[in-house]
Amino acid sequence: xxxxxxxxxxxxxxxxxxxxxxxxxxxxxxxxxxxxxxxxxxxxxxxxxxxxxxxxxxxxxxxxxxxxxxxxxxxxxxxxxxxxxxxxxxxxxxxxxxxxxxxxxxxxxxxxxxxxxxxxxxxxxxxxxxxxxxxxxxxxxxxxxxxxxxxxxxxxxxxxxxxxxxxxxxxxxxxxxxxxxxxxxxxxxxxxxxxxxxxxxxxxxxxxxxxxxxxxxxxxxxxxxxxxxxxxxxxxxxxxxxxxxxxxxxxxxxxxxxxxxxxxxxxxxxxxxxxxxxxxxxxxxxxxxxxxxxxxxxxxxxxxxxxxxxxxxxxxxxxxxxxxxxxxxxxxxxxxxxxxxxxxxxxxxxxxxxxxxxxxxxxxxxxxxxxxxxxxxxxxxxxxxxxxxxxxxxxxxxxxxxxxxxxxxxxxxxxxxxxxxxx
Ligand SMILES: [Zn+2]
Numbered sequence: 001x002x003x004x005x006x007x008x009x010x011x012x013x014x015x016x017x018x019x020x021x022x023x024x025x026x027x028x029x030x031x032x033x034x035x036x037x038x039x040x041x042x043x044x045x046x047x048x049x050x051x052x053x054x055x056x057x058x059x060x061x062x063x064x065x066x067x068x069x070x071x072x073x074x075x076x077x078x079x080x081x082x083x084x085x086x087x088x089x090x091x092x093x094x095x096x097x098x099x100x101x102x103x104x105x106x107x108x109x110x111x112x113x114x115x116x117x118x119x120x121x122x123x124x125x126x127x128x129x130x131x132x133x134x135x136x137x138x139x140x141x142x143x144x145x146x147x148x149x150x151x152x153x154x155x156x157x158x159x160x161x162x163x164x165x166x167x168x169x170x171x172x173x174x175x176x177x178x179x180x181x182x183x184x185x186x187x188x189x190x191x192x193x194x195x196x197x198x199x200x201x202x203x204x205x206x207x208x209x210x211x212x213x214x215x216x217x218x219x220x221x222x223x224x225x226x227x228x229x230x231x232x233x234x235x236x237x238x239x240x241x242x243x244x245x246x247x248x249x250x251x252x253x254x255x256x257x258x259x260x261x262x263x264x265x266x267x268x269x270x271x272x273x274x275x276x277x278x279x280x281x282x283x284x285x286x287x288x289x290x291x292x293x294x295x296x297x298x299x300x301x302x303x304x305x306x307x308x309x310x311x312x313x314x315x316x317x318x319x320x321x322x323x324x325x326x327x328x329x330x331x332x333x334x335x336x337x338x339x340x341x342x343x344x345x346x347x348x349x350x351x352x353x354x355x356x357x358x359x360x361x362x363x364x365x366x367x368x369x370x371x372x373x374x375x376x377x378x379x380x381x382x383x384x385x386x387x388x389x390x391x392x393x394x395x396x397x398x399x400x401x402x403x404x405x406x407x408x409x410x411x412x413x414x415x416x417x418x419x420x421x422x423x
């Protein structure tokens with residue numbers, strides 16, 4: 001809505017159009033419409049800063065692994081629900097015939113070997129892929145790209161944060177593909193081969209074979225070392241299509257596949273996203289006036305800019321208050337501690353995907369809060385959020401299970417050894 005009252009955004013302090021902000025990120029399972037901050041967060045903070053931050057967090061952070069294995073749906077509900085995905089630099093599965101080959105990991109952590117040509121030695125071309133993928137469709141795609149009038153190879157360039165694309169045009173000289181021309185473009189062409197690098201291992205040799213594969217999202221990618229003869233490889237692929245088509249391949253499923261993932265992480269994202277959940281929860285539970293207090297200025301700045309984010313402290317102890325909450329729920333708790341001169345420390349304890357509980361400081365000179373605790377329990381499977389306003393309510397709903405050592409001790413005390421009976 002248009003900000004007619006001239007109230008500023010609680011994060012950036014600017015008067016701008018507001019947009020709804022999820023108290024708990026929708027992509028992490030918090031898409032519960034009862035938990036929205038309305039008319040508090042501006043559309044600029046929301047879409048330009050928070051959305052890309054949360055997207056990176058949910059697809060390439062330690063939480064991304066929890067998400068891909070445990071969370072069945074992303075944002076949205078029913079048929080519109082998205083399926084969680086993960087952004088990796090490389091995902092491979094080990095095969096008997098070709099060694100490591102291109103794969104993707106999808107919801108519930110299931111690996112799928114992508115349809116691909118594997119370049120073996122100087123001449124050979126092998127083919128592999130998941131049994132569920134349509135081979136004919138893959139071959140038709142390669143053919144349409146490589147037999148085009150001017151087949152295109154595209155390489156992503158990033159200069160000063162701006163994305164550009166180096167597009168090389170090829171042509172068929174009757175025997176093989178040869179280079180025709182090259183230009184830098186602002187937008188990539190639709191039908192092309194994406195060129196990506198196959199990194200070298202510690203001994204300087206690539207640790208697997210080059211491949212031409214198709215991502216589930218549809219892109220055709222050639223992954224080969226930087227000095228590889230790309231034109232020769234694509235020529236081999238073009239010639240291999242009719243041969244493979246005439247000789248159907250049966251894919252044997254791999255039992256207990258070995259999957260390797262490599263990911264680029266942005267270390268600050270983790271603290272920023274957790275801190276934002278904390279500040280949102282403060283706004284939701286203690287009100288607009290409370291969250292606007294200048295004690296929260298530093299943490300908001302850190303969330304917006306990534307500069308000096310709050311330090312994360314591992315708070316998993318045998319007496320972790322979240323022990324009683326099952327692993328299929330996230331838990332977040334804002335709590336207060338009396339500091340000096342009547343001021344309060346405000347901290348967030350949070351546990352995602354049943355992992356370890358993390359603690360971080362949101363503010364240390366806050367004014368007296370209207371209540372001492374606020375707790376959210378997020379069922380990330382159903383996107384249902386429960387709210388508790390004090391720990392008594394919370395502990396009644398999720399009684400902590402005592403740690404094993406404690407149980408042993410109590411049991412031993414309760415059944416003391418009988419003195420030896422003399423006969
Ligand atoms: Zn803002």
